[in-house]
Amino acid sequence: MKGDWLMKTNRFILPILMLGVVASFFSCKDDNDNALEEGMGKRNSDVPQEVFYHCKITNAEELFSFAERVNKGERSLNARLMNDIDISRRDWTPIARVMDNASMNASERFASAYNGVFNGNGHKIIGLRLVGENNDGAAFVGMLGPSGVVENVIFSHLDIDAGRGTAAICAYSQGELFGCTALSGEVTGASDVAGICAYNYGLIKKCYNQATIRGEEASAGICAYNKMGVLTECENSGEVVGVSNASAGGVVCVNEQLIINCMNHGKVRSGFPDEGLGGICGQNYSLVYNCLNDGEVEGGISAVGGICGKLIGSNKAELLNCISTGPVKPVKKEYVGAICGWSTGNCKVTDCYYGPERSQLSDGLGGQPANYATMCTTIRNYLNKQVDEVGEVKVHTLFGNCSISMMPWKTVDKTIRFW
Numbered sequence: 008m009k010g011d012w013l014m015k016t017n018r019f020i021l022p023i024l025m026l027g028v029v030a031s032f033f034s035c036k037d038d039n040d041n042a043l044e045e046g047m048g049k050r051n052s053d054v055p056q057e058v059f060y061h062c063k064i065t066n067a068e069e070l071f072s073f074a075e076r077v078n079k080g081e082r083s084l085n086a087r088l089m090n091d092i093d094i095s096r097r098d099w100t101p102i103a104r105v106m107d108n109a110s111m112n113a114s115e116r117f118a119s120a121y122n123g124v125f126n127g128n129g130h131k132i133i134g135l136r137l138v139g140e141n142n143d144g145a146a147f148v149g150m151l152g153p154s155g156v157v158e159n160v161i162f163s164h165l166d167i168d169a170g171r172g173t174a175a176i177c178a179y180s181q182g183e184l185f186g187c188t189a190l191s192g193e194v195t196g197a198s199d200v201a202g203i204c205a206y207n208y209g210l211i212k213k214c215y216n217q218a219t220i221r222g223e224e225a226s227a228g229i230c231a232y233n234k235m236g237v238l239t240e241c242e243n244s245g246e247v248v249g250v251s252n253a254s255a256g257g258v259v260c261v262n263e264q265l266i267i268n269c270m271n272h273g274k275v276r277s278g279f280p281d282e283g284l285g286g287i288c289g290q291n292y293s294l295v296y297n298c299l300n301d302g303e304v305e306g307g308i309s310a311v312g313g314i315c316g317k318l319i320g321s322n323k324a325e326l327l328n329c330i331s332t333g334p335v336k337p338v339k340k341e342y343v344g345a346i347c348g349w350s351t352g353n354c355k356v357t358d359c360y361y362g363p364e365r366s367q368l369s370d371g372l373g374g375q376p377a378n379y380a381t382m383c384t385t386i387r388n389y390l391n392k393q394v395d396e397v398g399e400v401k402v403h404t405l406f407g408n409c410s411i412s413m414m415p416w417k418t419v420d421k422t423i424r425f426w
Contacts, residue, residue, distance in 0.1 A: 035146030049116045060126070062086040067094045070132070074102045077121055080150070082152070085123045086132040088160065095134025095164065103151070105144025105178050108400070115180055120152030127160020135175065136166040140197060144178035145169030146205065153209065155182035165218050172196070172205040174231070175218065181208045189218040189245070198224030198253075199231040201260075202245060207236035214241045216273075221248045225289070226258040228273055233259045239267045249277030249284065249306070256289040257302055266295045271333075276305040279338060283316030285348070286333055300331040309342035310349040311335060313361055318350040325355040332362040 061084050064070050071094070073086050082103065103121035125148070137145040144150075145167060148157055162175050172178045173196030175189040189202040199205045202216030207230045216228045225231045227244025241258060249255035256262075257271025260283075271286050283289030284307040286300030298393035300313050310317040313331025318324045326347060335345055342349040 023174045025258045047301075056353075060085050060087045060124075063089050064092070065089045067092050067097070070094060071097070073205075074100060077102050077123070078104065080120055080328050081191065082119070083123045083154070085125070087126045088128045088132075091131040091133065093133040095136060095166070098136050098138065099145065099147070100421035101137070101149035101178070103149050105149040105172065114303045116179065117150055117152055119153060120179075120181065121148055122152040122182070124156045125156070126156075126158050126162070127277055129159050130163070131161045131163050131190070133162075134164045134166060135162050137173075137411040138166070138168050140168075140170055142169040143171045143173075144179040144205075145172070145196070146174045146176060148177045149179070151177050151180040151182040151184075151209070153181045156179075156185065157187060158183070158185040159187070161190050161397045162218075163192065165189060165194055167193065168195040170197045172199050172231075173222075174201045174203060174205040175216075176214075177204045179206045179208070180204050180211070180236070183210045183212070184214055185210075185212050187214045189216045191218055193219045193221065194384040195221040196223070196226075198222060199260075200226040201226075201231040203241070204230045207233045207238070209236050211236065211238045212240055216243045219246050219247045219248070221250050222253050222255070223250045225255070225257060226253055227256045227260040227289070228271060228275075229258045229269070231260045233262045233264055233266065235264055237265045237267065238269055239265075240269065242272070244272045245255045245304075246273050247275045249275075252278045252281075254282040254289040255284055256316070257300060257304075258298070259288040260290070262288045262291045262293055262295065264293050266291075266298060268297045270298065271300045271302045274303045274305065278306055279308045281307070281309045281342075283348070284337075285314055285316040286312070286331055286335075287314045287329070288316070290317045290319060291315045291324050291326065293323060294325050294327065295329060296325075296327045298329045300329075300333050301421075302333045303336065304333060305336045307337050307343070308339045309337075311337040311343040312348035313345045314359065315347045316349065318347050318354040318356070320352060320354065323354075324350075324352070325357065326359050327355070327357045329359045330361070331359075343354075382406060 057391045063074050064086055070092055077084055106116055132304045136402055165175055175194055176184055176187050200222030202218050202220050220226050226249055228245055228247050229241045241255050247255050255258055255275050255277050257275045258269045259266055277284050286302055286304050287295055287298045313335045314326055314329045337343040347356055
């Protein structure tokens with residue numbers, strides 16, 4: 008009966024099962040008895056549910072062995088965590104380490120990337136430790152290829168202090184980071200430092216950071232440089248610190264593609280940067296849409312804003328349908344704004360609103376002071392992406408309360424406060 012079912016399912020599964028037996032060395036547990044997992048069904052991605060997990064990882068030794076197997080050439084090895092795992096007693100070597108040759112182009116750099124599925128299964132990896140100022144690309148995964156996925160994993164008690172391209176989850180990603188969380192600890196680096204991913208060329212979705220982020224140059228709660236990728240439904244609550252005069256953003260430091268439906272609640276602060284300091288992003292060359300900042304933005308002498316510090320690029324860069332209610336406290340009130348600090352070319356700021364009482368600024372640089380009507384219209388558009396049932400939601404704003412009908416999306420408390 009079992010053999011008939013396998014033959015009918017997919018002609019590729021049987022050869023993969025046979026390869027799984029060969030791949031069972033080291034201490035990873037081979038999943039031959041249950042090749043088709045149902046755990047992927049909770050995620051919303053393009054990865055098939057019928058994923059064969061070569062390794063079910065139950066302890067620290069198996070996790071380190073899995074990383075060693077990948078780094079020895081098994082670039083598409085799939086794994087699933089079965090328990091919370093404490094790895095704080097050993098320094099971590101990234102899965103698919105970043106190549107040191109700075110002259111490599113992107114395709115050469117990603118040639119040795121990890122292209123498997125790593126499913127955290129909602130479990131924690133505790134005490135990820137990476138140290139060394141010359142340790143570039145320090146992260147759980149160094150290089151994630153276009154078919155690679157890291158999902159549903161939580162990192163707590165992070166202890167990362169390294170060089171360029173430092174992050175909790177991934178240094179360079181062309182793949183998908185889904186439902187990942189940096190829950191606690193610190194991530195510190197020389198430059199391009201983030202809670203989730205340093206350089207994104209793929210998709211970052213439903214990821215959350217609560218760790219403290221510190222960078223001597225670019226730093227951000229979710230992603231330092233969003234190169235050719237998309238961030239959607241991500242949220243930062245951790246403090247983001249631009250050490251000395253570094254540029255910083257609550258969600259992204261430098262955005263060159265798309266940021267959609269993201270939020271920042273954490274404090275974003277730096278010394279005297281003039282390259283961009285913002286609640287959502289430090290610099291934006293493309294589109295920031297449907298985003299909310301209620302975190303404090305503090306520091307900077309110019310290009311400081313509640314949503315974006317610096318808006319750059321003729322006829323391309325845009326802030327659309329965003330709200331900032333967090334305080335904006337620049338060192339100098341030159342080229343600063345409650346929405347955007349500084350803009351070049353024909354950049355656009357459309358349907359963006361701010362709370363002047365909290366921002367301490369009278370100029371939104373393209374944004375408008377919110378009132379009861381405009382705030383509720385924008386909130387309605389925003390929350391239509393946020394609630395999983397049709398019905399009324401009570402919304403409390405700086406300017407009054409309103410009830411609005413919502414469309415389904417995801418579960419949140421039906422009372423929502425924007426201040």
